[in-house]
Amino acid sequence: MKNFSAITHAHVWVLDHQEALDFYVGKLGLEVKADFTRGGFRWLTVGVEGEAIPEITLDVPGPPVMDERTAAQVRDLVTKGATGVVLVLRTDDCFATYERLRAQGVEFTQEATDHGYGIDCGLRDPFGNQIRILQPKAWQGKEGRA
């Protein structure tokens, strides 16, 4: 018997909710799934349009979850790119998505490239988090060395 049936939520640190919305919704084209505030804590999630899960919570480090000193440490790590790849987004046409997003000023770290396992590209959100966009295909194995 499996312990779990799905991954429903994952989380990304952002430095500002509005700037995060401008990027994740305004530029990447994700949609807001939940947005409410309780006791100074804002629960903001985004996801792929039409897909129920997963929802990505966009959290700003700080009180009441952590003290300001700890929040400064988190912000330090995010802005120097130490959070690693936080999301991999699937697309049906990586080259087209890459061109569209690039035209909107999205900061790409790697252009769309065919790697054999699929076509992918890399970008950063405004804060330093790394995101990949992948158009997967069945791995064929490297010729002669599979």
Add this chain to the structure above:
Amino acid sequence: MRGRVDTDDLDDRLRRGLGFAHPGLDLPAVTRALEDRNRRLLRARDAMDRTYAEPLDIPALARIAGVSEAHFIRTFRTTFGETPHRYLQRRRVERSMWLLRETDRSVTEICLDVGFSSLGTFSRTFRGIVGASPAAYRRSSAPVPGAVPACFTMAWARPSSFGEAGRPSPPVESAHEELQRHHPRSRLGP
């Protein structure tokens, strides 16, 4: 994006411990400025990853990072724990390791492919980082499983320069620690 702060000036003030002793100091503004600088340095580092085969262009990278040429190398090292030159070397060696494993190109061709102009420098750098010559590495290595995404390979396959024997690297210092060092009695927040 948030407004820019002159971080060169900030750097000088942090280094000399000046300008932060008065009670009206806006410490959140200081950490924000350092975080903005982190982000711009990260942009410069990303550019190095993309153009690894080209000569290290400190003036261009300093422009991307929005810091002066004179400050770029030091602030990069403070932020990422190694100099831009060393970071680029590891990037090039990581690419050369991949080419040695996955292609039949000669060592000389690979040396030029990844941006070294002299085989001697390439071999010396490669041996210093990997611990074996390019040819010996090629003989001993098996291809990486194909289903691993390239970005993952780029991250894990990059040879470390942080744990090399006899070459201790400076500890990576967070902006917060940097601030604490220069201004030990400072407290963040209200």
